[in-house]
Structures are given as structure tokens and as C-alpha cells.
Amino acid sequence: MERLIRRRLDNHKLLQSDLREPAGIVGWLGAVQSQDFRGAMWALGQRASGLPSAAAIERAYDEGAILRTHVLRPTWHFVTPADIGWMLMLTAPRVQRFNAPYYRQFELDPRTLSRTRSIFARTLEGDVHLTRSELADALKRSRIEAKGIRLALLTIDAELNQVICSGAMRGKQFTYARFDARVPRSRTFTRDEALAELTRRYFASHGPATMRDFAWWSGLTMSDVKAGIALTKPEIAREVVGDLAYWTIPSDAPRRRRASSARLLPTYDEYLIAYKDRAMVVGASRPLFRERFAHHVVIDGLLAGSWKPTVTGTGVLIDVSYYDAPTAPQRRALERAATAYGRFVGKSAVIR
Numbered sequence: 001m002e003r004l005i006r007r008r009l010d011n012h013k014l015l016q017s018d019l020r021e022p023a024g025i026v027g028w029l030g031a032v033q034s035q036d037f038r039g040a041m042w043a044l045g046q047r048a049s050g051l052p053s054a055a056a057i058e059r060a061y062d063e064g065a066i067l068r069t070h071v072l073r074p075t076w077h078f079v080t081p082a083d084i085g086w087m088l089m090l091t092a093p094r095v096q097r098f099n100a101p102y103y104r105q106f107e108l109d110p111r112t113l114s115r116t117r118s119i120f121a122r123t124l125e126g127d128v129h130l131t132r133s134e135l136a137d138a139l140k141r142s143r144i145e146a147k148g149i150r151l152a153l154l155t156i157d158a159e160l161n162q163v164i165c166s167g168a169m170r171g172k173q174f175t176y177a178r179f180d181a182r183v184p185r186s187r188t189f190t191r192d193e194a195l196a197e198l199t200r201r202y203f204a205s206h207g208p209a210t211m212r213d214f215a216w217w218s219g220l221t222m223s224d225v226k227a228g229i230a231l232t233k234p235e236i237a238r239e240v241v242g243d244l245a246y247w248t249i250p251s252d253a254p255r256r257r258r259a260s261s262a263r264l265l266p267t268y269d270e271y272l273i274a275y276k277d278r279a280m281v282v283g284a285s286r287p288l289f290r291e292r293f294a295h296h297v298v299i300d301g302l303l304a305g306s307w308k309p310t311v312t313g314t315g316v317l318i319d320v321s322y323y324d325a326p327t328a329p330q331r332r333a334l335e336r337a338a339t340a341y342g343r344f345v346g347k348s349a350v351i352r
Contacts, residue, residue: 005301013205020050030205032077035075036266037068038054069165071087071091071159074095082186085162089194090194091219092161098219102153116144117157117158120135120176121164124181127181129176131176196228196231198218200249202217203247209246209275235249237249244277260299261333262297262298262299263297263299265295265296267294272298294306299334304324315347319351
């Protein structure tokens with residue numbers, strides 16, 4: 001199992017990375033869960049060679065090098081402009097079926113959804129970027145009342161239909177832009193091509209992983225998962241450990257040295273959230289993992305505790321709750337991880 005964990009860390013670019021740009025990291029992982037926007041930026045930062053700053057990643061986001069939309073599952077993900085179209089084509093129908101009861105609950109019939117998409121497209125014409133409340137004002141002028149969950153559902157529907165996606169940040173506020181203003185024309189995929197590509201991306205970057213893991217991450221059916229694996233043969237490899245079959249796309253990258261490694265992972269980091277079965281890295285006796293919205297400490301690939309940063313006038317204090325006391329090499333690795341986090345946010349950081 002230790003060997004599988006090491007390979008997974010390697011594939012996640014958490015031991016060493018040859019990727020420098022945020023778009024390259026997002027493209028390698030396929031999609032990066034990002035409802036916690038700042039946390040997702042840190043997830044990209046620590047997978048990048050040279051550790052870019054938070055400001056550099058936000059600049060890439062503002063410029064549209066990475067986008068944020070609802071794809072795969074009913075939550076936000078970072079995706080690249082090159083991938084967003086074919087990923088939505090493949091996974092949006094499943095997300096729409098999941099959302100259908102909520103559309104009915106909030107009286108969003110097909111006509112209202114269609115009218116809303118047209119209003120959004122018209123309002124955002126000319127590369128205009130507007131906040132969600134500004135889009136709500138545009139709907140109100142057309143006598144469509146939208147606020148709270150109802151407004152969120154309307155924007156999600158427009159995202160899934162490739163009408164809108166993320167725009168540039170306006171201070172601390174998120175904005176939306178027209179999809180066709182942020183996404184250049186690219187190659188059109190058939191469904192089988194899209195399924196094969198998503199399968200390839202997941203098992204190359206997240207493997208070794210099970211078919212149930214891929215089904216959870218992608219939002220696809222098990223039938224689709226099996227078909228995707230069949231489409232990627234002979235690239236994909238299978239290995240049985242215990243009673244589970246793990247799949248991966250083998251890499252020719254050299255093996256890393258076996259030094260102790262530590263990571264201060266954000267909430268929803270792909271290393272944890274992208275798997276249905278997390279027993280490999282969590283273990284059966286980790287009750288604190290029930291704190292799903294905590295930031296997680298990972299040492300040598302295993303969940304080792306949680307952490308919380310507190311910004312002060314002089315820097316960042318990082319409070320760590322351990323499951324087991326770390327060894328001296330592990331403590332030094334954690335200190336390096338804290339230093340990296342400080343560099344990322346532009347402040348000195350220490351573990352308290």
C-alpha cells in the first residue's frame with residue numbers, strides 16, 4: 001500500500017512538479033474542485049514548480065487562463081478554456097438530471113430557464129463581466145424574480161449550457177462573463193473521445209485509483225467508467241491489491257527519493273476529495289476526518305491531522321492538530337510546508 005500511496009503523491013505533483021503555470025496544473029488534473037476559491041488556489045500553488053504566488057494564480061484566473069464553472073458534479077471546478085467545452089458536453093447532462101428536482105422545487109420550468117439564458121447572453125454581450133447580483137437585476141428588469149438558491153440554480157443552468165462562465169474578480173467579488181468571450185474555438189470531441197480523454201486524465205493524475213473513485217470524481221455512471229477504461233487500453237494498467245483493483249496510466253518519470261514529505265492541504269484538495277474510497281490515505285481510525293471542512297495535514301501521503309491559518313499583523317500563525325506526534329524529520333518537513341504557504345500568501349508563516 002505504501003508503494004501505491006507514493007505513486008499517487010507523485011501523480012498529484014505533490015512530491016516534485018515539472019509544471020509551472022496554473023493552466024498546466026489544472027489541465028494535468030483535468031478539473032480541480034474550487035468552491036473554496038482561495039483554498040483551490042493554494043492547491044494549484046503547491047503543485048507548481050517554483051511555487052507561484054497567490055497573486056500570480058489570481059492573475060491567471062482574471063485573464064481567463066483558468067476558468068471556474070460547474071462541471072463533473074454539482075459544484076465549482078477550475079478547468080482550462082481548452083477543456084471546458086468537451087467536459088461540459090460529457091458531464092453536464094448528468095448534472096442537469098441531478099438538478100432537475102430543484103428546478104421544479106423553485107418553479108424553474110424550461111421556458112424560464114431558456115429566457116434566463118437569453119437575458120444573460122444579451123446582458124454580458126461585449127465582454128462585460130457582472131456579479132451575480134447584477135445579473136439578478138437584469139432578470140428583474142425582465143420580470144424574472146431571482147435571489148438566493150433560485151438565482152444560483154439559474155446561473156448553474158446557464159453554465160451547464162455554455163452560456164456563461166467565470167469572469168475576472170472585482171475586488172473580492174466573483175463575476176460572470178459570456179462563455180464564448182472567454183473560451184476560444186477548439187476541436188470538437190465525440191462523446192467517446194471525450195470519455196476516453198477524461199478517463200486518461202483522471203488515472204494519469206489521480207491514479208492508482210478504483211473505478212468507483214473515477215465514477216465519484218467524474219459524476220459518470222459505472223457503465224461509462226467501464227467504457228472509458230476500455231477506450232484507453234492498452235495505455236491503462238490494472239493492479240489488484242487485497243480485494244480492490246487499482247487503475248493508473250503508467251509514467252516514465254523517475255522515482256523520487258524517499259525523504260519525509262508533508263503537505264498542508266486545503267479543504268477539498270484533489271488528493272482527498274477526488275476519491276470515493278479514501279481508506280488508503282485516511283485509515284479506519286481517523287475520526288477527525290469527519291471535520292470535512294477543515295484543512296488537512298498529510299505526512300508521507302497519509303492524513304495526519306488538520307491545520308488552521310491565522311493572519312496577524314506580522315505574518316501567519318498555523319495551528320496544527322495532529323493525530324499522532326510527528327517525528328523530527330516529519331516536523332522539519334511540516335516547517336518547510338509552512339514556509340511555502342507563507343511565500344504563497346506573501347507573509348512569513350510559522351507553526352504555532
